[in-house]
Structure formats: structure tokens, C-alpha cells
Amino acid sequence: MNGYVVGIDLGGTETKIGIVDYNGNIVEKSIIPTLVSRGSEDVIDRIAESVRKLVHTSGVESKVLGIGVGSPGSIERESGTVIYSPNFPGWKNVPLSRRLEELTGFTTYVENDANAFAIGEWAFGTFKGTPNIVALTLGTGVGGGVISRGELITGSQGFGGELGHVIIEPDGPLCGCGSHGCLEALASATSIVRMAKEFRKRYPDSPVFRQENITARTVFDAAKTGDEMSELVVERATKALAIGIAGFVHIFNPDVIILGGGVSRAGNYLLEKVERKVRSYVMESFRGTFKIALSELVEDAGIKGAASIVYFRSK
Numbered sequence: 001m002n003g004y005v006v007g008i009d010l011g012g013t014e015t016k017i018g019i020v021d022y023n024g025n026i027v028e029k030s031i032i033p034t035l036v037s038r039g040s041e042d043v044i045d046r047i048a049e050s051v052r053k054l055v056h057t058s059g060v061e062s063k064v065l066g067i068g069v070g071s072p073g074s075i076e077r078e079s080g081t082v083i084y085s086p087n088f089p090g091w092k093n094v095p096l097s098r099r100l101e102e103l104t105g106f107t108t109y110v111e112n113d114a115n116a117f118a119i120g121e122w123a124f125g126t127f128k129g130t131p132n133i134v135a136l137t138l139g140t141g142v143g144g145g146v147i148s149r150g151e152l153i154t155g156s157q158g159f160g161g162e163l164g165h166v167i168i169e170p171d172g173p174l175c176g177c178g179s180h181g182c183l184e185a186l187a188s189a190t191s192i193v194r195m196a197k198e199f200r201k202r203y204p205d206s207p208v209f210r211q212e213n214i215t216a217r218t219v220f221d222a223a224k225t226g227d228e229m230s231e232l233v234v235e236r237a238t239k240a241l242a243i244g245i246a247g248f249v250h251i252f253n254p255d256v257i258i259l260g261g262g263v264s265r266a267g268n269y270l271l272e273k274v275e276r277k278v279r280s281y282v283m284e285s286f287r288g289t290f291k292i293a294l295s296e297l298v299e300d301a302g303i304k305g306a307a308s309i310v311y312f313r314s315k
Contacts (some may be wrong), residue, residue, distance in 0.1 A: 003065040004058075005310045006051055006106065009302025010071045010113070012036060012087045012140070015043075017050050018300070019058045020307035024124030026300055028058040036087075040094045048103035055104075066107040067100055068309030070116030070302055072143075077158040080110035086176060087140075109309045113137070113302065115152060115161055117260055117295075118145025119312045120305025126296050127256050134254040135295075136163060138241075138263035141176065142184040146252055152312070153252075163248060164188070168240045186240035189216035189262050195233045203229035220266040237263075238270065242277030249282050249290055260295035267294065 002022065009016040011034060019028040032050050034043055055061050073085025080097020082088075100108040111119065118135035121127060131150045137143040144163025146153040154160045164184035165177050172181025173191065185191050196208055196219050206229040208214055208222045223230035245257055264270065275292050297304055 003063045004060045005065050005307040006055065006067040007303040007305070007307030007309075008047060008051070008067060008069040009116075009306050010034065010047075010069055011302070012072070015047060015050075016300075016303050017047070017054055018303035018307065019054060019060060019064075020304060022311070024304050024308075026303060027060075028054050029300075029303065030054050036089065036091075040082075040088075040091050040096075041099075044094075044096065044099045045103065048100055051100075051104050051106075064106055066109065066310040067104065068116070068306040069096060069100070069108065069110045070113035070306040070309070071096060071110055072113050072141075074159045075110055075112050075115075077111065077154060080108060082110070083159075107310075109313050111306075111309050112143070112145070112159075112161070113305070114143025114164075115145040115154070116305035116309055117143065117301060118147055118161075118258075118305075119152060120297060120301060120308045121258050121260075121295060122147050122150075123308035123311055124297065124304050125258065126293065127258065130255050132252065132254045132256075134163070134245075134248045134252055134257045136241075136245075136257065136259050137261040138187060138189065138259060139261035140188060140190050142182075142188045143261075144248075146248075146254075148252060148254075163244065166244055166247065168243050183240055183244040187237045187244070187263070192216040192219050192233055192237050192263065195236065196229065199229045199232070206230065216263050217265065220263075220269065224269055234273070238273040239277055242274050242281055245274065245278050245292065246281035249278070249286050253286070254290055256291045256293055258293050258295050260297065260301055264294050270294075 015034045018026040074083040082094040085091045097108045097110045133147040135145045142164030165182045169181030173185040175182035175185035219230045223234040
């Protein structure tokens with residue numbers, strides 16, 4: 001398939017837009033503030049304007065095959081409508097695909113951003129073409145996407161694959177979805193920071209609290225140096241992640257589980273802890289049947305994942 005695809009990684013703070021070729025190379029890229037508070041029409045108008053400029057600048061107008069958008073929230077796949085996105089106030093039944101097609105003239109496909117990540121790994125990642133993939137994005141929240149026998153699992157309404165809202169601790173922390181003890185409430189960057197702050201009174205001398213801005217990376221870096229508080233937080237987060245992964249192994253029997261998102265930047269330190277715990281949670285018959293790996297798409301995972309939607313839906 002010759003030509004180019006526009007990949008749009010729609011985020012709560014910023015939106016990344018790129019022109020991507022069939023091999024997954026980004027030939028042009030721009031980043032704009034999302035400015036969610038201005039409403040969906042304003043966001044879509046500015047994205048469309050940026051797409052038009054980027055396509056013109058790159059000189060590929062006649063070769064664009066379509067637009068792929070990775071959007072947070074529940075997506076009605078066939079119409080490309082954002083049914084609901086909890087971190088995008090007012091975004092209910094937003095016809096994202098239709099509006100971008102009207103404003104740019106390009107066929108547009110919309111997927112949940114975590115599903116887009118899974119498709120991106122299938123299309124462009126280290127495990128390109130692997131038929132059975134579970135992909136987890138560990139960022140502000142925890143998103144998941146599942147490819148089984150080369151097909152994206154979406155369920156009857158297209159909302160399937162919400163792996164971040166599998167309950168790990170029934171009486172655990174409150175999750176943004178309104179439930180308690182979800183994987184997202186225990187293993188996301190947001191939850192790691194929250195758990196660390198809850199220990200402030202008990203561990204006031206932790207190096208984590210010397211930082212003006214506490215992040216998941218701050219906690220992981222401190223844990224690597226032996227900070228007791230940080231080790232407690234990391235142990236709880238990685239235990240939750242391992243329990244979740246073991247469950248996904250039993251349900252989906254994947255070839256590989258790929259970890260992406262900001263938390264995955266803890267690298268082999270994270271990977272080793274998760275792998276060790278997962279071994280103790282999976283049935284003996286599943287041992288040795290799968291790998292756990294870190295995504296290598298890194299900063300451009302969102303753009304490449306969004307672009308891959310067009311190739312995946314057209315295959």
C-alpha cells in the first residue's frame with residue numbers, strides 16, 4: 001500500500017499530529033495544545049487546520065490515504081463517534097470522524113487510544129505482525145488493547161478491551177471510573193504519585209518529597225536507590241500489574257504482552273519486577289508461552305498507533 005497516513009494522537013494536554021509512511025516513518029510532525037476547555041468544536045477545528053497545514057508543507061496532498069485518530073474514551077468505531085470521554089468534559093456523542101472528514105476532505109477512522117497503541121505495535125513495533133498481542137499503556141490512566149489472531153477485539157458495542165478497569169483489589173482505591181481497586185487505580189502514573197503522597201507523614205524524609213513536582217519517575221528512581229517508601233509503592237503497583245497481566249494471559253493466551261506509556265520508562269527495573277511476580281500467578285501450562293516486553297515506539301507511539309488504524313482497517 002503506497003501513500004501516507006495522517007496520525008493524530010489526541011491527548012488531554014496536547015495533540016500530536018504526524019505524516020506517516022507505510023513503514024512507520026514519520027516524515028512531518030507537529031504538536032498543538034488540545035485546550036479541551038474550549039469545547040469539542042474548537043478542538044476539532046484547530047486539529048483540522050493543523051492537518052491541512054502539515055499535509056501542504058510535506059507536499060503529499062495527493063498521496064494521503066486517510067486520517068487515523070487515537071482518542072481517549074468509548075468510541076463507536078463504525079461512525080467514529082466519541083460516545084464519552086471522562087477526561088474531556090462535554091465530549092458526549094461527538095462525531096469526530098465526520099467533522100474531520102468535512103474539514104479536511106480525508107477519510108477518517110477513530111479508535112480508542114489504547115486500541116490504537118495495540119494496532120501500532122502490531123503494525124510497526126518490535127513484534128510486528130504477531131497474531132496475538134495484549135498491549136497496555138501505563139500513563140495517566142491504564143489503557144489496554146487486544147489483538148487475537150490478527151483481529152482487534154472490540155466487543156459488541158466496540159468498547160471492549162478496557163483492561164485498565166479490571167478490578168484487582170475489590171476494596172482498593174477509588175478509580176476515576178467510579179469503581180474501586182481497578183488496575184488503573186493501582187498501576188497508573190497518577191495512582192503511583194497518589195500512593196506516594198499518602199506516605200508523606202510516615203516517611204517525611206523520603207527523597208521523593210524533596211522534589212517540587214512528584215512524578216511516577218521520581219518514585220521509581222528513588223526505589224532504585226533503596227528508598228523504603230518508594231519501594232513499598234512500586235511493590236504494590238507492580239503486584240497489581242502482575243495480577244492483571246496473569247489474568248490477561250489466562251483469558252487471551254497472547255504471544256506477547258507489551259508495556260508502553262510513561263511508567264514503562266522505568267525500563268528493565270519495572271520489567272524484572274513484573275516478570276517475577278507474573279510467574280507466580282500464572283498456571284503452569286501457560287509458563288513459557290508468552291513474553292512481556294517494553295514498547296520501543298516510545299515518544300511517537302501515539303502518532304504511529306493512530307496512523308496504523310488506517311492500514312489496519314483497510315487490510
